[in-house]
Amino acid sequence: MKKMGALSRFYMVLIFSFMYMPIAVMAVFSFNQSKSRTLFTGFTLDWYKNLFRNEMILSALGISLLIALVASVIATVLGTMASIGIHSMGRTTRGVIMNISYMPVINPEIITGVSMMLLFVVFKSWMGGKVFGMPTLLIAHITFCVPYVIFNVSPKLRQMDVRMWEAALDLGCTPVQAFFKVVLPEIMPAVLSSFLICLTYSIDDFIISYFTSGTVQTLPIAIYSMTRKKVSPEINALSTIIFVVILSIILIINAKDSHSEKKETVRD
Amino acid sequence: MKLKSKACAAPYLVWMVAFIVAPLLMVIYFAFTDKNGKFTLDNLSGLSQYAPVFVRSILLAAIATVICLVLAYPLSFMLSRLRANKQRIMLMLVMLPMWMNFLLRTYAWMTLLERNGLINKFFGLFGLGPFNMINTQGAVVLGMVYNYLPYMILPLYTIMVKIDDSLIEAAEDLGAGLFHKVTKVLLPLSLPGITTGITMVFVPSISTFIISRMLGGGSNLLIGDLIELQFLGNSYNYNLGSAMSLVLMVLVLLCMSLTNMMDSESKEGGVL
Numbered sequence: 001m002k003k004m005g006a007l008s009r010f011y012m013v014l015i016f017s018f019m020y021m022p023i024a025v026m027a028v029f030s031f032n033q034s035k036s037r038t039l040f041t042g043f044t045l046d047w048y049k050n051l052f053r054n055e056m057i058l059s060a061l062g063i064s065l066l067i068a069l070v071a072s073v074i075a076t077v078l079g080t081m082a083s084i085g086i087h088s089m090g091r092t093t094r095g096v097i098m099n100i101s102y103m104p105v106i107n108p109e110i111i112t113g114v115s116m117m118l119l120f121v122v123f124k125s126w127m128g129g130k131v132f133g134m135p136t137l138l139i140a141h142i143t144f145c146v147p148y149v150i151f152n153v154s155p156k157l158r159q160m161d162v163r164m165w166e167a168a169l170d171l172g173c174t175p176v177q178a179f180f181k182v183v184l185p186e187i188m189p190a191v192l193s194s195f196l197i198c199l200t201y202s203i204d205d206f207i208i209s210y211f212t213s214g215t216v217q218t219l220p221i222a223i224y225s226m227t228r229k230k231v232s233p234e235i236n237a238l239s240t241i242i243f244v245v246i247l248s249i250i251l252i253i254n255a256k257d258s259h260s261e262k263k264e265t266v267r268d
Numbered sequence: 269m270k271l272k273s274k275a276c277a278a279p280y281l282v283w284m285v286a287f288i289v290a291p292l293l294m295v296i297y298f299a300f301t302d303k304n305g306k307f308t309l310d311n312l313s314g315l316s317q318y319a320p321v322f323v324r325s326i327l328l329a330a331i332a333t334v335i336c337l338v339l340a341y342p343l344s345f346m347l348s349r350l351r352a353n354k355q356r357i358m359l360m361l362v363m364l365p366m367w368m369n370f371l372l373r374t375y376a377w378m379t380l381l382e383r384n385g386l387i388n389k390f391f392g393l394f395g396l397g398p399f400n401m402i403n404t405q406g407a408v409v410l411g412m413v414y415n416y417l418p419y420m421i422l423p424l425y426t427i428m429v430k431i432d433d434s435l436i437e438a439a440e441d442l443g444a445g446l447f448h449k450v451t452k453v454l455l456p457l458s459l460p461g462i463t464t465g466i467t468m469v470f471v472p473s474i475s476t477f478i479i480s481r482m483l484g485g486g487s488n489l490l491i492g493d494l495i496e497l498q499f500l501g502n503s504y505n506y507n508l509g510s511a512m513s514l515v516l517m518v519l520v521l522l523c524m525s526l527t528n529m530m531d532s533e534s535k536e537g538g539v540l
Contacts (some may be wrong), residue, residue: 084273086277100288107490108472140287146283176389227482239372246367
């Protein structure tokens with residue numbers, strides 16, 4: 001089993017080229033002089049320049065980042081508090097709450113989006129006026145983010161030794177002090193990673209935003225409206241930039257990981 | 269850690285009831301009422317005229333799921349037998365496209381599959397084509413496979429790294445050929461990964477509306493498209509849309525309980 005057969009090697013190359021060919025083609029044609037999507041007529045950076053002059057894309061990017069940041073902060077705080085509360089509840093109550101929290105995770109995104117839209121529509125018919133926009137977008141993003149926080153932080157809480165918390169109280173901490181000095185440092189890695197998960201989900205979400213945003217355009221919604229126009233090479237440029245950004249983030253994280261791993265093995 | 273800390277969950281509980289439970293109740297309410305808020309079953313019974321769309325959605329999603337499974341199964345096994353540092357790099361390569369927005373990934377195929385797109389150009393070199401690829405059901409399936417293949421690879425890989433090499437070797441020593449090694453050892457042990465993979469590919473496939481719109485043209489509508497039309501499109505009928513959403517939810521739940529059943533049966537079978 002140690003050596004790879006030539007056949008398996010070939011198969012792996014085949015699947016990975018299937019996964020990367022479309023991205024590679026986009027990257028190549030983002031430098032294409034003409035609008036043609038089949039003939040490479042010459043090298044240019046015009047599409048990148050156009051992209052950075054495109055008001056729609058830039059404002060959409062700003063909105064996406066803003067929504068992601070605010071929604072992730074609120075979702076992380078809300079979810080962490082919820083995990084702590086749920087932790088001290090009885091088995092059945094905990095089970096019910098967890099199962100309901102699972103709903104946005106297992107339901108198709110379109111159902112989550114549509115159901116929230118219905119809620120806001122009903123709300124609008126009571127209150128009147130303009131409802132859809134940043135607030136509804138924010139509510140929707142927080143709602144689909146919180147469950148991920150709970151599912152990340154809860155296991156970490158269960159691992160924690162309750163006696164640490166009790167010891168802190170015995171030594172004269174108020175519960176609030178004990179939380180910040182004992183519990184929070186313990187669950188911090190899970191809290192941070194859930195914050196990052198929320199950020200990526202929020203920035204990437206299209207379907208739920210599509211139903212709850214009204215006229216506000218997040219980056220994925222702006223991308224969608226660009227794909228409706230048949231030919232827009234700026235999308236290629238945008239894809240290439242996003243791909244490079246993601247690639248470098250992953251490489252940095254990976255380098256850091258392997259670096260700290262090496263350190264640990266040296267210490268051992 | 270008792271009593272007082274329970275109150276911490278209060279804000280989330282309020283949020284959960286308001287924005288998870290209430291919206292789903294809204295869907296049910298709208299599905300069973302007409303425009304004036306009167307109880308009716310017309311929305312649900314009216315769905316029968318859309319039966320072909322439902323059948324098509326189930327069929328295309330099922331085909332895409334099977335293709336994903338067939339493609340991903342050998343790959344995941346190969347990945348799980350690589351050296352540890354190589355595994356890590358390969359896993360990154362699997363996940364990298366997932367991080368790109370699926371609109372961009374689908375758009376990439378749109379340009380490739382066009383009548384005068386790159387693929388037809390390639391075939392043209394050999395005097396073949398041009399083939400009609402975009403706006404077909406095949407293109408929709410391709411889009412699903414391309415977008416959701418990583419969701420199949422990852423759970424399969426996770427379960428396969430845990431399968432001990434010695435089990436496969438033991439089967440070999442006992443005279444099992446490739447076929448028996450796969451059916452008697454590998455498949456039963458990797459069943460939980462298979463069922464997770466199936467739900468993770470089938471659920472987004474059956475509910476998509478972007479892939480079918482971008483790659484399937486206007487003639488290959490799926491359930492997702494129908495729902496979208498009722499809420500944001502020209503049809504504009506929340507009640508009918510809610511009824512469709514309800515049916516879609518039932519379909520998804522059905523799929524999940526089916527795969528769960530497969531899972532628990534394998535446990536009763538008592539492998540290891």
